[in-house]
Amino acid sequence: MVQPLTPASTKLSVRGLVVRRGPRTILDVPELAVGSGEVLAIVGPNGAGKTTLVLQMALLERPEVGAVFFEDQTVRGRELTLRRRMAVVFQEPLLLDRPALANVEAGLRLRGVGRKERRERALRWLGRFGVEQLARRSSRTLSGGEAQRVSLARAFALEPEVLFLDEPFSALDTPTRAAIIDDLAAVLAETQTTTVLVTHDHDEAARLGHRVAVMIGGRIRQIGQPSDVFGAPADEHVAAFVGVETMAPAKVISRGGGLVVLRAGSHDIEAVDAGVFQRALVCLRPEEVGIAAPGDHEADSSVRNRLQGRVARVLRTGADARVEIDCGFPVIARITRRSLDELGIEPGSPVVATFKATAVHLIPR
Amino acid sequence: MELIWEGLREAIDLLVHNKHDVYEIARRSIYVSGTATLIALVLGVGLGAVIAFKRFPGRMFALALVNTGMGLPPVVVGLVIAILLWRSGPLGQLNWIYSTKAMIIAQAVIATPVITGFTAASLAALHPRLRLQVYALGASRLQMLWLLLQEVRLPLLAAIMAGFGAAISEVGASVMVGGNIPGQTRVLTGAVLLEQSKGNFGAALALGIILLAMMIAVNLLFTWIQLGIRRDAALPMETQAADAGTLVQPWSNR
Numbered sequence: 001m002v003q004p005l006t007p008a009s010t011k012l013s014v015r016g017l018v019v020r021r022g023p024r025t026i027l028d029v030p031e032l033a034v035g036s037g038e039v040l041a042i043v044g045p046n047g048a049g050k051t052t053l054v055l056q057m058a059l060l061e062r063p064e065v066g067a068v069f070f071e072d073q074t075v076r077g078r079e080l081t082l083r084r085r086m087a088v089v090f091q092e093p094l095l096l097d098r099p100a101l102a103n104v105e106a107g108l109r110l111r112g113v114g115r116k117e118r119r120e121r122a123l124r125w126l127g128r129f130g131v132e133q134l135a136r137r138s139s140r141t142l143s144g145g146e147a148q149r150v151s152l153a154r155a156f157a158l159e160p161e162v163l164f165l166d167e168p169f170s171a172l173d174t175p176t177r178a179a180i181i182d183d184l185a186a187v188l189a190e191t192q193t194t195t196v197l198v199t200h201d202h203d204e205a206a207r208l209g210h211r212v213a214v215m216i217g218g219r220i221r222q223i224g225q226p227s228d229v230f231g232a233p234a235d236e237h238v239a240a241f242v243g244v245e246t247m248a249p250a251k252v253i254s255r256g257g258g259l260v261v262l263r264a265g266s267h268d269i270e271a272v273d274a275g276v277f278q279r280a281l282v283c284l285r286p287e288e289v290g291i292a293a294p295g296d297h298e299a300d301s302s303v304r305n306r307l308q309g310r311v312a313r314v315l316r317t318g319a320d321a322r323v324e325i326d327c328g329f330p331v332i333a334r335i336t337r338r339s340l341d342e343l344g345i346e347p348g349s350p351v352v353a354t355f356k357a358t359a360v361h362l363i364p365r
Numbered sequence: 366m367e368l369i370w371e372g373l374r375e376a377i378d379l380l381v382h383n384k385h386d387v388y389e390i391a392r393r394s395i396y397v398s399g400t401a402t403l404i405a406l407v408l409g410v411g412l413g414a415v416i417a418f419k420r421f422p423g424r425m426f427a428l429a430l431v432n433t434g435m436g437l438p439p440v441v442v443g444l445v446i447a448i449l450l451w452r453s454g455p456l457g458q459l460n461w462i463y464s465t466k467a468m469i470i471a472q473a474v475i476a477t478p479v480i481t482g483f484t485a486a487s488l489a490a491l492h493p494r495l496r497l498q499v500y501a502l503g504a505s506r507l508q509m510l511w512l513l514l515q516e517v518r519l520p521l522l523a524a525i526m527a528g529f530g531a532a533i534s535e536v537g538a539s540v541m542v543g544g545n546i547p548g549q550t551r552v553l554t555g556a557v558l559l560e561q562s563k564g565n566f567g568a569a570l571a572l573g574i575i576l577l578a579m580m581i582a583v584n585l586l587f588t589w590i591q592l593g594i595r596r597d598a599a600l601p602m603e604t605q606a607a608d609a610g611t612l613v614q615p616w617s618n619r
Contacts, residue, residue, distance in 0.1 A: 060497050080505055088501035090494055097516050106512070107502035158503070 010072060011036045011194040012057060012162050017066035019052055019218075027052045027218045029066075034162070039188060039195040041209025041226075043202065045241060049218040050198045051166055057196060058164045059083050070162075084111055087160035091167040093147035095139035095154075100126065103139055104154045111158075125153040129183055145176035152180070156187060165197045169204065181207065202243060206230060214238045232361050239283050239363065245332035246284035249365070252277065259357060265328030270304040270357040277364035286334035288359035291323060291343060292352040304357040307331060311349045314340070325353045372570025379571050385556065386548070391575060394552040397465050398533035401472030405528050408477045410521070413484025414510055418496070431485065434478025439471075443538030446471050450542065463544035468552070471538035476528035483524030487517040519591055526587050530580060553579075 010033045019027035027049040034040050034057075042050050055061040057068060059079045068075045070082050087107070095103045104122035113121075126132040129149040134142060142150065148168060155163060165184075169177040185208055188195060199205050205212050206226040213223040214233075222234040233239035236247055250262035250269060260273040264282055271282070294308070309327035321340040325331045331353045345351065379387045416427055448454055450462040450470075461467045491513060499509045514521065536554035543550035545559060553576040560569035 055497070058501060060500055080503075083500065084503035086501070088498065090498060092492065092494060094492060094495050094498040096499075096512065110503045110505075110508055154502070164501075 009036050010034070011038070011070070012196075013069045013072070014053075014057060014063075015067055015069065017053075017056060017063055017068075019049070019056065019061075019063065019065075025218055027056070029053060029218075029220055032213070032220060032223075034194055034196060036194055037192040039197060039208055039210050041197045041199060041205035041212045042215055043199055043205045043212060043241070044215035045200065048215040050215050052218075053215070054088070054164050054166050054196060054198055058086055058088050058162075060088070084158075085160060086162040086164065087155035087158045088164040088166065089148075089151050089155045089168045091170050093139075093142075093144070093151040095142070095147055095150060097138075097140060099136050099138055100131065100142065100150045101135040103150055104157050107154060107158045121157045121159075122153070125157040126150065128156065128187060129153045129180075145172055145180065148172060149180060149183075152184065156191070156193075159191075161194060163193045163195045165195065165199075167198050167200065170200070184208070202230065214241060216241060233283065233363070235363060236281060239281075239361075243285055244283045244361070245286045246282070246289065246330065248282045248329040248331075249279070250282045251279055260362075262362075267307045267327060269307075269360065271360035271362055272358055274362060275364060277362075280362040280364050283361040283363060284331065284355055284359060286322065286332045288355050289331060289333035290354040291325070291333050291335055291339070291345065292354050293343060294350045294352055303354045305353075305355050305360070307353045309351060309353055311345055311347050311351055313347060314345060316340075325351060327353060368566055368570065371567045372574060375567040376571035376574045379568070380575070385560075385568065385572075387572070387575065389548070390551055390553055390556050390572075391579060393465065393550075394533055394554075394576070395579070397468045397539070397552055398472055398529060401469045401532045402476055402480075402525060402529040404469070404473040405476035405480050405532070406525060408473070409480025409524065409528065410484050410514065412477070412481040414488060414514075416481070416485040417488035428485070431478050431481050435482045437475055437478060438537075439475055439535045439539075440537040440541070442471055442474050443541030446474065446538065446542050462542060463546060463550060465543065465550055467542035468539045468550060471542050472532035472535060475535055475538065476532045479531050480524045480528040483520055483527065484517070487520035487524075488513060491516055518594055522587050522591050522594075526584050529583060533576070533580060 013031070013033035014029055015031055017027060017029045017032075018025060032053075042053065044050050052061075056063055059068065059075055059082055062079075070085075075082050096106060101119075101122055104126055105118045108118045108121060123132055123135060126135055129152050131146055131149045131153065134146055134150065139147065139150065148171075152168070169180060172180065181204060188208065195208075197205070197208055209226055211223060212226045212229040214221050214229055216237050221238045222229055229238070230242045233242050233244060239247060248264040250264035252260055253263050253268070254261045255273055258273055260271050262269050262271065262280065262282060269282055290303070292306070307325075307327045309325040309331065311323060312326040312330065313324040315322040315324075316337060319337060320334050321337050323333045323335060323340070323345060325333060333353060343349075343351070379385060412431070416424065416431065446467060447462065449456050450459065450467050451457055452460075452462065461470075495516070496509060496513065499512050504512060533552075534554065536558055539545075539550075539552060540555050540558065543552070543555065545551050545555040551559075553572055557569045557572045557576065560566075560572060
């Protein structure tokens with residue numbers, strides 16, 4: 001779904017944006033640019049300032065410090081005109097108390113679009129999101145998923161040049177969410193709408209975003225291709241947010257042949273060498289870590305790292321289990337429940353944590 | 366009990382034979398209170414929106430004032446307006462004292478806080494993000510207000526009913542500034558007061574019954590409109606959006 005982004009002109013950008021609430025700085029973004037046709041996903045924990053950033057970029061709040069630029073021109077003095085070239089979908093559908101069709105037409109009516117064209121566009125977009133049969137239904141009678149589909153249709157009917165989606169799926173159940181994301185992905189691919197998608201869901205971000213920006217504490221800590229952000233987080237905060245669960249401080253003991261050997265606790269760990277540093281944080285995603293029985297020397301030679309340890313905790317989630325192994329430092333593995341049962345793992349069991357050298361991401365420190 | 370039957374009989378007699386100019390008095394009541402409610406609606410919706418949306422110093426005080434105003438003693442309103450409009454008073458040269466104009470002002474003053482209170486409360490009860498969503502749809506400030514007022518159309522109708530009720534049932538201020546002059550400023554409440562003071566309980570009661578019947582009729586009308594809106598919510602509505610065409614910014618009213 002993610003298409004390579006050709007370097008395009010900047011559609012929307014912010015410079016030197018600082019937002020304070022009382023003594024607290026809740027947003028501090030020196031520079032951020034969204035390219036024409038790009039889908040920029042902004043991820044981050046609750047309270048990271050994602051929504052504040054969207055409100056600023058969507059010209060719904062005026063910055064006290066810094067400025068917003070539309071196609072490299074300042075937005076000052078033409079906010080209403082520019083707002084009419086954008087659209088926002090919030091987490092709540094926020095429909096007006098009238099029929100779905102009237103909701104989708106509302107923004108067009110504000111722009112003075114004629115009745116016939118209004119109706120035609122509204123019905124077309126309701127249809128595109130699979131809810132045209134709800135056109136005459138009162139918005140109050142719609143389910144959460146239906147209402148959010150109407151809300152998306154309302155935004156797309158405006159044919160916005162910039163679309164903001166502020167956690168539009170967070171309040172939906174998993175199947176509903178998956179179905180809407182499918183439709184949205186198809187529409188975005190077709191319309192090539194410049195989009196800023198705020199989410200705290202990594203999968204959503206990786207699936208829909210050309211680029212992903214990680215926001216923590218009001219700052220953008222990392223921005224790049226999804227594979228970079230999720231595979232090679234820039235610092236431990238980003239790492240923790242994007243799902244790295246094992247982080248062990250280590251010291252380089254040797255280098256050669258593109259590999260680096262580091263010592264973490266009493267273990268030697270092999271990793272792909274990536275730069276000049278003496279100390280690093282060894283990062284592992286839980287799905288990259290396997291578990292073997294102590295005597296089991298399987299022939300998979302690509303698994304360079306085999307760390308002896310003991311099971312500290314086992315947490316059974318839906319289909320998976322999260323196993324914390326004490327190797328002198330905690331190593332977290334996510335394995336299927338079937339593997340868990342086959343291995344007979346329980347707290348105190350001696351096990352071997354296994355992972356490939358290529359699975360290790362190193363954050364120099 | 367007998368008095369009530371007598372009152373009912375006399376009410377019918379009044380209506381049938383148009384005694385005491387009852388139709389003229391009733392018409393004047395509707396005219397004065399209707400006009401006052403209209404004025405109060407314009408002022409009340411504006412003030413209510415300001416209180417609901419603007420953050421300004423003294424907002425708490427304004428809210429307390431409105432809440433007090435919802436139970437404003439009509440006699441005090443009458444007194445203050447009478448002083449202002451008195452021939453030697455600051456607005457004396459208008460020559461409005463003892464006219465229906467003075468009564469409209471008095472009743473508007475009484476009804477405005479009622480409508481302001483209802484408007485502010487219902488707008489404040491909307492989802493706080495709805496206003497941002499409406500702006501995000503491309504609304505100017507006036508368009509935003511227009512759309513949100515449509516969202517609160519039901520409580521707004523209740524506000525109109527309450528405001529009209531407060532205006533038409535009020536007697537103290539109207540008599541003080543209107544003078545209860547037959548053929549000129551006499552309204553139903555004033556007529557009840559007069560007949561009662563003359564000991565004509567039957568006629569007073571009859572006029573009271575007519576007043577009540579009128580209020581019920583007006584409220585029935587509005588309730589019917591309310592129910593119609595409820596039903597209509599499932600059908601497309603062709604409402605005219607107010608296009609301000611001006612570049613009004615959402616943040617300028619925070």
